[in-house]
Amino acid sequence: MPEPTSIEIFELGDFQLSTGFTLNNAKLAYRTHGSLNEAKDNAVLFPHFLAGSPDSLEMYIGEGRPFDPRKYFIILPGLFGGGLSSSPSNTSIPFNQGNFPDTHIADDVIAQHRLLTEKFGIQQLKLVLGWSVGALQTYEWAVRFPDMVKRAASIAGAPKPSPWTVLWLRTVIEEPIIADPGWNNGFYTDPQAVQAGLRRVGHGAAMTLPQVGFYRDELWRSIGFSSVDDFVARFWEAFWLPLDPNNLVAQARKTRTADPSGGGDIAEALGRIKAEMFVYAFTGDRMFQPEECKVDSQRIPNAKFEEIGGVSGHLTTFGLTEKDRQVMDEILTKLLTD
Amino acid sequence: MPEPTSIEIFELGDFQLSTGFTLNNAKLAYRTHGSLNEAKDNAVLFPHFLAGSPDSLEMYIGEGRPFDPRKYFIILPGLFGGGLSSSPSNTSIPFNQGNFPDTHIADDVIAQHRLLTEKFGIQQLKLVLGWSVGALQTYEWAVRFPDMVKRAASIAGAPKPSPWTVLWLRTVIEEPIIADPGWNNGFYTDPQAVQAGLRRVGHGAAMTLPQVGFYRDELWRSIGFSSVDDFVARFWEAFWLPLDPNNLVAQARKTRTADPSGGGDIAEALGRIKAEMFVYAFTGDRMFQPEECKVDSQRIPNAKFEEIGGVSGHLTTFGLTEKDRQVMDEILTKLLTD
Incomplete structure (x- = not known):
């Protein structure tokens, strides 16, 4: 088993954003754990939440942890704007700092798709999962590349943010x-x-x-x-x-505009998902309310919805309490149990 | 029945605040509806909420409204800091604008007590009520002057603000x-x-x-x-x-420090209330959560607690929807039904 990689950079070249701007020498940062098997069918894509980074998810990876790098090839991509991939903080003029163009969740997913196909030759992901903004990316993946996502999990998340x-x-x-x-x-x-x-x-x-x-x-x-x-x-x-x-x-601006239907009919878009999908919501999560998550799940052909109570609402994903950590571990472990 | 008065000013003279400062020529603004009867037993005191004013409460007063000025003498006092009573906006140096001293809810209640006793000779209030910061004043009244409050009602309120x-x-x-x-x-x-x-x-x-x-x-x-x-x-x-x-x-600062126990044992302080007290809470009010309001009511010797659902949480008191207005009217009307 190879050691987990440091942050690596996939060069996207001149990358056209959905907002119409082109980022020259655009970069997608990522980190991997484990190795891709010969059949290339053990890849897990695990994008991060707002204000997170690939490192924020490391706690779930390891021997005896939900994602075992002896079995799975786990890819942790960084968001545009997250500070490691092309971001206001690391881009040169004219798109430095306050003039960095808006990016969409779709741009992140398109860049991740290029990494997986061009760099690794992956045809299908065993699992895509994430919470909060990680879940927005998960939904975008499942809708945009339905044949490429075998299984997907939204945890405390949604295809698009609610008005609240x-x-x-x-x-x-x-x-x-x-x-x-x-x-x-x-x-x-x-x-x-x-x-x-x-x-x-x-x-x-x-x-x-x-x-x-x-x-x-x-x-x-x-x-x-x-x-x-x-x-x-x-x-x-x-x-x-x-x-x-x-x-x-x-x-924050990218999160506001997330929408896998691209301004169309969200129910129709979710109806195109082919992945086996798991939708987990936490009681008391005002950000992604269980009632709303349930409606999302009902629009997906093959989805299971579960609301989990007795935990810390949206904060559950931070794993601050023993109970929250236990629930997160249980959810993640179940996702790779066939 | 006299017409409702315009805003009137009760001169408090040199008023010592609980924070140690003395406000020279301190003013308590108030408005009244109806007239005090000979027995002086028909007075209703109705202090206002944060960012409100005596005028904010007028909608509940009138013939056919919960508080009928033909029967009751309704006194609407203004808060220190509310803009009509002594406030940063109307006080001269050294206490003008950003140097206005902190005031406590207790200061408001002490000033109101002086108005009622010195100006009107009122010995007992038929009812004190309010919501939100109006409820903080109501609790302060019931604890500080227990013999003077016959009946009291806290609506979407508490004796002190919760940590949230x-x-x-x-x-x-x-x-x-x-x-x-x-x-x-x-x-x-x-x-x-x-x-x-x-x-x-x-x-x-x-x-x-x-x-x-x-x-x-x-x-x-x-x-x-x-x-x-x-x-x-x-x-x-x-x-x-x-x-x-x-x-x-x-x-806001005054609200943060509200505490009828003066930093002591709040359960003991509430235990001293002699008023017949009504505690109303609204489902979904995060500001004054029903669970917390219920605990408050259990500490009062003669209190009834009621949680009302199907309304707009803390926003219910704004009466924005027909249902909210109806619930507010019903609550207020019941308070004066013997």
């Missing part, structure tokens, strides 16, 4: 950043000039991501914090502060 | 305002210099106050809006834009 989630992306992610005087239209000289805004992103996330009752029951105690303010500072502010403000805004 | 609500006050109200460059430490020359911040307050409120499902079910359609963005602009931004930024920050 669109409001959240604007209010919690974009506005605190772009309202910071240090933002300077995205042309700050140091990302930390926008740190007051990034902290406020953390406050909005702290307010909206935990399940109702989290603060009432003082669940921050059980995960090592001494007060609400301590949890907000050491967990939520600390989570956002290292991230590049332009990259976050790029990811 | 504290986070909300900071994140949704204070931070968007004080992060606006036009804020200038509270020493703007025109409140509209802070309008970008006030609009963002509206976005946070739009995101957090309606019940889960409001946007999914497109309930904005039924109340006259053509899209989520239209609802956010014409309802939520329009609600906050006319308000003075310093006044809002003053109200």
Whole structure:
């Protein structure tokens, strides 16, 4: 078994975005674990969530973990705007920083498709999965390349963001950043000039991501914090502060426009999915509400829906509590049980 | 029956705040409807919510309305910081604008008590009621002056804000305002210099106050809006834009510190209430969650708790839908039915 790779770069050349711009020397960053077998049928694609990175998903990979690299070839791609693939933070003029063009989830999936087919010669994925923005990519994959996805799983996710989630992306992610005087239209000289805004992103996330009752029951105690303010500072502010403000805004805008139907009929688009699909929702997840996830699943020919309670709403995917980690492990392990 | 009065001012003189500062020539604004009877036992005190004013409550008063001025003497006091009573916006140096001292809900209640006793000679209130910050005042009244409150009602409220609500006050109200460059430490020359911040307050409120499902079910359609963005602009931004930024920050900070136990044992404090008390909570109100309101009611010797579903969560008190208005009317009407 090969060691997991460091971040590698797949050169996309002059890559035409769905927004009409062309990114010269566009880059798709990725990391792999395990190796592709001779039949090329053991590939698992695991794209990441907003503000995440390939590294954010490593905890689920390893011997005795849900994704065993002795059996599977696990590919962790980075998002455009995520900081490793082409992003505002690493692109040169004219598309540097505040002038990076909008990208769509479809662009990410098209780039990932090129990596899989051109670099690895993969014809079919054993599994595509992700949560939150990772789930948006999963749906885009299942709709856009139906023959290439054998199995897919959306965890705390949807094909497109709900109207509430669109409001959240604007209010919690974009506005605190772009309202910071240090933002300077995205042309700050140091990302930390926008740190007051990034902290406020953390406050909005702290307010909206935990399940109702989290603060009432003082669940921050059980995960090592001494007060609400301590949890907000050491967990939520600390989570956002290292991230590049332009990259976050790029990811938020991309998330807002995600739509595998391309502005068409979403029910019809989901009806074209050929993958065996698993749709998991968490009780109390306001971002991707179980009622809405269930409707998504009913539009897919071969889908199973499950709502899981007693966990931390959208925050479940962060695996902060023992119960959340256990539920995430169980879900992921089941996905590769034939 | 006398006509309702315009806003009147009760001069409090040099009023010592619980925060240690003295407001010279402090003013308590109020409006009344109806007249005090000879026995002085028909007074209803109805303090207002955050960002409200005495005028916000007029819709419940009138012939054929829950509070009939032919029978009751209804007193609508204004909050310190509300813009009509002493506030950042109307106080002269040294306590003008950004240097207005913090006030507590207890200060409001003490000022109201002086109005009722000194100006009107009222010994006992037939009813004190309010929602949200109006409910904070109601609890403070019932604990601080137990013999003076015959009946009290908290609607979508609590004796003190929950930890989530504290986070909300900071994140949704204070931070968007004080992060606006036009804020200038509270020493703007025109409140509209802070309008970008006030609009963002509206976005946070739009995101957090309606019940889960409001946007999914497109309930904005039924109340006259053509899209989520239209609802956010014409309802939520329009609600906050006319308000003075310093006044809002003053109200948010006051709300955060509300506590009728004065930092002591809240269960013991509520145990001292002598009023017959009604505690109403709305399903889906994240600000004052029914589970929490129920616990409050259980600490009061003579309280009835009721959770009402099928309405608009915390937004119910705004009476935007026919159902919400009907429920509010029913609750208020019952309060004066012996």
